[in-house]
Amino acid sequence: MPIEQDYSKTENGTQPVESDNQDSNKTPTLPSFTANKSSQTVNTLWRTLITPNSPNVTPNSSYYELISFYVYHGLLVLLYFNIFIFGLITFSINRTKLWFFELAYNPSKSPSVISADISKLNKIPKRISVILNLKPEETENGGISGLISDSSEVCAWVVASGIKYLSIYEYGGELKNNIPELRRSVYKKLAVYYGTDNVPTFSIKVPHANAIYYGASDQDIDQQRYKNTSYKPILQIVLLSNVDGRATIVDLTKVMADLTTTNEISPKDITVKFIDDELKQLVGEEPDLLILFQPYLNLQSYPPWHIRLCEIYWEPDNDAVTYPVYLRALQKFSTCKVNVGK
Amino acid sequence: MFEMFPKFFTNQFPLVTYINGLIEDSIINVVKTGPVPQHIALVMDGNRRYAKVNGIQLRSGHDAGADALVDVLGCCYRVGVKAVTIYAFSIENFNRSQAEINTLLELLKQKLLYLSDTSHYAERYNVRINIVGNKDMIPDEFRSDLDKVEELTRYHTKRTLNVCFPFTSRDDITSSIANVANRVLSKELAVADINLQQVSNSVIDRTSPPLDILIRTSGHTRLSDFLTWQLSQNPTSTVVFTNTLWPNFKFWQMMWILLTWSYYQAINAGEICIMTTND
Structure with missing residues (x-):
C-alpha cells in the first residue's frame, strides 16, 4: 500500500494553520497590514x-x-x-496614483456627488461586501474606533450608490462586540451625508448571534416604523467574521447528520441547492462584489460558500478605506462579464 | 515585463537552449534556499483568448495551454512545492458546446496519460496524480483511462498533482457534508464527534498541505468556485491574479510569483522573530 501522508490530521509546514474553529483561544496570526518601515x-x-x-x-x-x-x-x-x-x-x-485619485474623486460628504459618479456606470452590484481590518491602536485611524468610523463611512457610500445590502467582514469579529457604538456611528455618519431630518433607515444583522438591530438605538422614535414587519430599511448591514465561515458549515453538518439519524432527511437529499438555501439563512446571500482595503490580496478565511462568483477588488499598496478605492471597484465591476463556465 | 524573455530564450538554437537551462537551474537553486510554498493552485484561464489573438484554432490554443502547464509544473516541483492543484474542468464547463467539451476531455486524457507514463514526469518527480471532483459526471469512455492514471502513480508519495475534474468547491463541500452524514447514519461516527477535521476530509485536504498561493491568469478577478474551502483554511494564503494569458504563463512568470511570495514570507517571519525576542 502506498504510504499516504494525511495532512488533515497534522499541522504541517511553517504556515500558521487554522485549528478547530471551536477553539477560540487559538487565533492564527494574520499578516500585519501596516507598512513596514x-x-x-x-x-x-x-x-x-x-x-x-x-x-x-x-x-x-x-x-x-x-x-x-x-x-x-x-x-x-x-x-x-x-x-x-x-x-x-x-x-x-x-x-501617488491613489493620492491623485483622492483629489479627483472626493465625495465631500454629499450623496449627490456619489450618485452622480454611480449613475455613469452600466451596472452596479445588488449586494456588496467589504473586508475591513482592525489596525493597531497607535496607527492612524486604528483601533476599534477607527474600524467603526471606517464601517460607517462605507455605509454612507453604499446608501448613496443605491445599494441595499452591505456585509462587513472583520476577521476577529470586533464589530459584533461593539454594536451600540456602531449603530450610533452609522446614524451620525448618515446624518452628516443626508441631514438630520432625512436620515436613511438601516438595520444591522449579526447572523452568528441571530440578532437584528434597527436604527441608532432602541429608544429611537423610529422604532414604531420598524415594528411593522413589512417595512424594509433602506440599508441592510450584515456583520460577518471568521466564525461565519467554516465553523458555520461544520455546525450545519452536525444539524444535517442529526436529521439523518432521525430519518427526517436522507444523505441523498443533501444537494448544493439545499445547502445553499440553509447557508443563505445562516450567513446571508453571496455578494456580487467584494472590496478589500488592504495592500495584499488575502481573503482572511472569508466564508467559503459566499465567494463563488463574486468579483474581488483591491488596490495594491493601499491600506486606507477611501472613496476612490470604492468607486474604482464599482467601475471595475460595471465592465465585468460573468460567464459561469461558458 | 516578462514578455521579452520567453521570445529570446525559447529560441531553438542549441547553445541558447543550453544557457537557458543553466540559468533556470541556478535560479531554482537560489529560490530553493528561501521559504518555498507547499501547495499552489492554478486556474488556467485564457487558452481561447490566446487562440483568438494569435489567429490559431481553438484546439491549438488548448494545446499551447497544456504545454505551458507541463513547463510550470516542472518549475514548481523543482523548487520544492509539495502539491499543485489545477482547475482542469469545472462542472459549469459542461455548459459549453459538445465539440469543445470533447476536445477538452480528449486533450486532458492525452496529457494525463503522457504525464503518468513511466518514462516521464510522474516517475521523474515522484508525483502522484489524483483526479478530484464529482467522478459520476465523467463520461464513461474517459473514466477507465483516468483510473489508469491514478493507478499508475499511486505509489509515488513525494509530490502530488490534484487534477480537479469536474469540480466546483460548492459541490465538493456538499459531498463532504453528505459523506459525514452517511458515516453518522452507518454508526461509524457520532454526531458529537463531528468537527472541522471530519468535514474537511475531501481528497485535496487529505493529500495536500494547506494552500499557500492561488494563481488565476488572464485578468479575471474572481475565484469561479475553485478551492474556496481550502483558501479559507489558511487565513494567510495569497491570491494572485495576473493579466497574462495562460499559454504565455511560463517559467519566468512563475518564478516571479514564487520569489515575491518568498520575499514577503521572509519579511513577515523576520517581524514575528523580532516580536518574540522583544517579549
Whole structure:
C-alpha cells in the first residue's frame, strides 16, 4: 500500500494553520497590514542572510553543501534587495496614483456627488461586501474606533450608490462586540451625508448571534416604523467574521447528520441547492462584489460558500478605506462579464 | 515585463537552449534556499483568448495551454512545492458546446496519460496524480483511462498533482457534508464527534498541505468556485491574479510569483522573530 501522508490530521509546514474553529483561544496570526518601515525591512533581510531558517542546512551538512547553500542563499538575499527596491518604486507610484485619485474623486460628504459618479456606470452590484481590518491602536485611524468610523463611512457610500445590502467582514469579529457604538456611528455618519431630518433607515444583522438591530438605538422614535414587519430599511448591514465561515458549515453538518439519524432527511437529499438555501439563512446571500482595503490580496478565511462568483477588488499598496478605492471597484465591476463556465 | 524573455530564450538554437537551462537551474537553486510554498493552485484561464489573438484554432490554443502547464509544473516541483492543484474542468464547463467539451476531455486524457507514463514526469518527480471532483459526471469512455492514471502513480508519495475534474468547491463541500452524514447514519461516527477535521476530509485536504498561493491568469478577478474551502483554511494564503494569458504563463512568470511570495514570507517571519525576542 502506498504510504499516504494525511495532512488533515497534522499541522504541517511553517504556515500558521487554522485549528478547530471551536477553539477560540487559538487565533492564527494574520499578516500585519501596516507598512513596514524601510529600515526594519532592510534589517530583516540582513538577518535572513546571516541566520537562514531552512531545512536544507543541518548540523550534518558537508562543507560543500554548506558553501553552495550560502552562495545561493546570498544570491537570494540579493534578489530580495532588488525586490525591495522595486517594491519601493511601485509603492511610491501606487501611492501617488491613489493620492491623485483622492483629489479627483472626493465625495465631500454629499450623496449627490456619489450618485452622480454611480449613475455613469452600466451596472452596479445588488449586494456588496467589504473586508475591513482592525489596525493597531497607535496607527492612524486604528483601533476599534477607527474600524467603526471606517464601517460607517462605507455605509454612507453604499446608501448613496443605491445599494441595499452591505456585509462587513472583520476577521476577529470586533464589530459584533461593539454594536451600540456602531449603530450610533452609522446614524451620525448618515446624518452628516443626508441631514438630520432625512436620515436613511438601516438595520444591522449579526447572523452568528441571530440578532437584528434597527436604527441608532432602541429608544429611537423610529422604532414604531420598524415594528411593522413589512417595512424594509433602506440599508441592510450584515456583520460577518471568521466564525461565519467554516465553523458555520461544520455546525450545519452536525444539524444535517442529526436529521439523518432521525430519518427526517436522507444523505441523498443533501444537494448544493439545499445547502445553499440553509447557508443563505445562516450567513446571508453571496455578494456580487467584494472590496478589500488592504495592500495584499488575502481573503482572511472569508466564508467559503459566499465567494463563488463574486468579483474581488483591491488596490495594491493601499491600506486606507477611501472613496476612490470604492468607486474604482464599482467601475471595475460595471465592465465585468460573468460567464459561469461558458 | 516578462514578455521579452520567453521570445529570446525559447529560441531553438542549441547553445541558447543550453544557457537557458543553466540559468533556470541556478535560479531554482537560489529560490530553493528561501521559504518555498507547499501547495499552489492554478486556474488556467485564457487558452481561447490566446487562440483568438494569435489567429490559431481553438484546439491549438488548448494545446499551447497544456504545454505551458507541463513547463510550470516542472518549475514548481523543482523548487520544492509539495502539491499543485489545477482547475482542469469545472462542472459549469459542461455548459459549453459538445465539440469543445470533447476536445477538452480528449486533450486532458492525452496529457494525463503522457504525464503518468513511466518514462516521464510522474516517475521523474515522484508525483502522484489524483483526479478530484464529482467522478459520476465523467463520461464513461474517459473514466477507465483516468483510473489508469491514478493507478499508475499511486505509489509515488513525494509530490502530488490534484487534477480537479469536474469540480466546483460548492459541490465538493456538499459531498463532504453528505459523506459525514452517511458515516453518522452507518454508526461509524457520532454526531458529537463531528468537527472541522471530519468535514474537511475531501481528497485535496487529505493529500495536500494547506494552500499557500492561488494563481488565476488572464485578468479575471474572481475565484469561479475553485478551492474556496481550502483558501479559507489558511487565513494567510495569497491570491494572485495576473493579466497574462495562460499559454504565455511560463517559467519566468512563475518564478516571479514564487520569489515575491518568498520575499514577503521572509519579511513577515523576520517581524514575528523580532516580536518574540522583544517579549
